Amino acid sequence: MKAVVIVSGGMDSVTLLYYVASMYRDVLALSFDYGQRHRRELECAAFHAKLLGVPHRVAALSIDGLAGSALTDATVAVPHGHYEAETMRKTVVPGRNAVMLSTAWAIGAAEGADAIAAGVHAGDHHIYPDCRPEFIRALESALTLGTRDHAAPTLHIEAPFLHVTKAEILGMGFVLGIDYSHTWTCYEGGALACGLCGACQERRGAFQSIGRDDPLRYASAA
Numbered sequence: 001m002k003a004v005v006i007v008s009g010g011m012d013s014v015t016l017l018y019y020v021a022s023m024y025r026d027v028l029a030l031s032f033d034y035g036q037r038h039r040r041e042l043e044c045a046a047f048h049a050k051l052l053g054v055p056h057r058v059a060a061l062s063i064d065g066l067a068g069s070a071l072t073d074a075t076v077a078v079p080h081g082h083y084e085a086e087t088m089r090k091t092v093v094p095g096r097n098a099v100m101l102s103t104a105w106a107i108g109a110a111e112g113a114d115a116i117a118a119g120v121h122a123g124d125h126h127i128y129p130d131c132r133p134e135f136i137r138a139l140e141s142a143l144t145l146g147t148r149d150h151a152a153p154t155l156h157i158e159a160p161f162l163h164v165t166k167a168e169i170l171g172m173g174f175v176l177g178i179d180y181s182h183t184w185t186c187y188e189g190g191a192l193a194c195g196l197c198g199a200c201q202e203r204r205g206a207f208q209s210i211g212r213d214d215p216l217r218y219a220s221a222a
């Protein structure tokens with residue numbers, strides 16, 4: 001049984017990598033270089049793949065439409081605040097998850113994989129439409145049709161966190177013994193995580209809600 005796991009290097013996808021590696025005999029960790037502002041996440045993904053002894057591949061994605069999002073466009077400031085705020089829409093890279101899942105599927109089909117694993121979780125649904133369950137299932141149907149006879153008939157999208165919160169993911173990760181000091185969540189690429197962007201706030205909230213200390217150091221204590 002082979003799985004291609006999409007690993008950004010953040011806490012959700014790193015937890016996913018360990019979780020899937022505990023279930024599948026053969027795992028390929030797949031990261032995307034989509035012109036993100038910094039390399040921190042990719043380094044974290046490589047660190048955990050090496051620790052688990054699974055191959056790590058970085059696929060380059062070039063999408064013209066990626067300009068204009070704070071995650072990829074250095075001229076757009078990373079907004080501070082919670083995900084609920086309207087300003088956080090600046091962190092949306094439209095269709096990013098759709099493109100990543102489709103690319104991972106193509107690689108998985110060529111590799112004879114049984115599953116593509118993605119770390120989308122319940123907290124993403126509100127702001128990112130391509131992280132919603134109805135989209136994931138519809139894309140899986142389309143991709144299955146599009147690779148008929150050219151992929152393992154078992155190939156499917158495994159999204160075990162689809163209805164799980166970030167705090168619950170973290171709780172699973174501690175059970176799996178994950179060292180979260182080697183995960184990068186912050187949208188900024190500073191020496192320390194900023195502590196103020198939506199991703200940092202969501203991460204800190206998850207650690208707080210399960211009563212664990214975040215091993216990462218932050219530039220802002222707020």
Ligand SMILES: [Zn+2]
Nearest residue numbers: 186194197200
């Ligand atoms: Zn941050």
